[in-house]
Amino acid sequence: MVLTLMLIGVILLGVAIGSVSVPVPIVAKIILNHLMPNTVSVTWTPTQDQIVWQFRLPRVLLAVIVGAALSVSGTALQAMVRNPLADPYLFGVSSGASVAAVAVLTLGTAAIGGLSLSFAAFGGAMLTMVVVYALAQQSGRVIPTRLVLAGVSLGYVLSAMTSYLVLRSTTPYGGAAAVLTWLAGNLGGAKWQYLGLPSLAVLGSTGLLMLQFRSLNAVLAGDETAISLGVNLHRFRIQLFVLSSLMVGTVVAMSGAIGFVGLMIPHIVRLLVGVDHRYVLPTSALLGGVYMVLVDLIGRIVIAPQELPVGIVTAMIGGPFFIWLMRQRSGGVG
Template sequence: MKKLFRPSNPPLFAERKQSVHKFAAIRDHPFFYRAFLLSLAIGLLVTITVAVMLGPVPIAPGTVWTIAYSHLPGVNGGMAETWSQGQGHIVWDIRFPRVLLGVAVGGGLAVAGVAIQALIRNSLADPYILGVSSGASVAATLVILFGAFRFFGQYALSLSSFLGSLIAMVMVVVLARVGGRMSTTRLLLSGIAVSMIMSAATNFIVAMAPREEGIRSAMYWMMGGLTAAKWDYLTIPALVVVLGTVLLLFQYRALNALLMGEEAAVTLGVDILAFRKYLVIIAALLTGTIVSVSGSIGFVGLMIPHIARLLVGSDHRRVLPVSLLLGAIFIVWSDVLARLLLAPEELPIGIVTALCGGPFFIWLLRRSAYSFGGAK
């Protein structure tokens, strides 16, 4: 009878465990990380090139970069134009700003996801699920439909979105804090509740809009997209994403300590209360700025940091740059699919990311361990 119930293939589990250890050893080697980061950078460059090439009017890669080179300071007028005026307009005025905005949006959402997941020590969290994007959407729709916050001038949309996302994030943290402590379950539930409230507020604002044309554009914007991309819109998102990533990289030790639990972080000298506020402000700044230029795009901050941790480990000194590049590549390709899948019609990019992120979220839920440091 003992032989009957003995596992038939115990070596299989031993081999699987051994292969996991081998991959972890390779993954933790400095050369692997540098090579992987370089390959991601090359992959992003290839992605940008292909994304600019593809469209109703296909353009050769050499022409793409020749046009881009001709617009560099000091070069314009110094080289003969071998492309048509239409090609120059399509590449430089339409496709390049859109693709580069996608790079900033994808990288920023991924970095914001890293910050929020470290904040609540749970890989199921992202700006979309916790209601941060919804808070930014409330303020942004007020600006778009009713011209609110005009005293901010040309920065009304960006600053109001930041304030909306900050308010939503603070609401989530306050609601989840009971007896001086926060559990990840309460954080997730509070985030879902705040997200539903903010979404209802956004829908109410849209329903009260005076113009039908404005309602249609606001609804399309709420589903996320890069259609309004212009060179003028790139400066603020790019600066905020770079600044947010650098600030988080400076605090990578505190981020690593936070994943081990509050007690361990305090033992290592981390001021938990001050550091949580620091993370809340950075996550709100990143999310609000991105929502103001692209609308609400979900699941990027959920998927990309998790994939980055699987590939390079949980050290935030590695996770942050890898997430930045992976998020940029993912959004650019999502935008390519949104443009070409039903051409000449165009899908909102939020639909594409939701189709990818929904199954990924379900897969995370089905796993036995979806949190950091044993917290669930």
């Protein structure tokens, strides 16, 4: 309940603050008027209505979706491989999306069959997921260690391909700037028509994971425990990997590469509510949404009127957190 109210609060704050500020009460009235027409008296200008409804609210909602997707994916993957340092981007999904997106930005849509940037990025992410899954199999079974190694190895190869595409590009400086902006994460292109697919993917995948919280708890406790409780480890790991990759691939296609969220938020949530995934999953989704809205807000105001890509902000926060986490684990904590 507290996190839900906090999420509503940061959404209103994220919409209100910008190059042209709109008072929070006016923001709330505009949103309410669009959701339930003629329920409040109009005390705002058409310009304020356009700023709130057409520009800022879709961006803030995309931030919520991205934060929830990365956090829930991180939670599932950390349980699947029983590694608290696991992150959705450890498995190469964002690298695959990056290659496809950079190909569009540097070579044009004709290079990948006329697909738009977002569809190309999604396709690259899903193709990478299939390859990592194939490489991770041993004797017909998915091995968690091989899954991590395959993801890391393929991620390096795909990162090299991305660098090659950027270096050989003959596009003018603006094209290179667009590539760097996408690779650093950007929520500025959010529009209402772009939010349907990511919302459906995140809500559906999170709902399916929550229905299997007992299996997640069992897997986190160890293979022997999970098997003794009747969990089909092979099939369940495939489900976790597919759902996580689907969420990450969908949001990466919209936001670009944003790291550390899937690493940080699950750890913070476990400190707050424990390790039972019945509570960890929904709390991770809510806290991830709150965190991403705040990160985007920081990126918009810290060097205003210019914007700092959200991926840079999450790296500046997540890097020290990662170091702290490693020190805690090396000291026998956690």
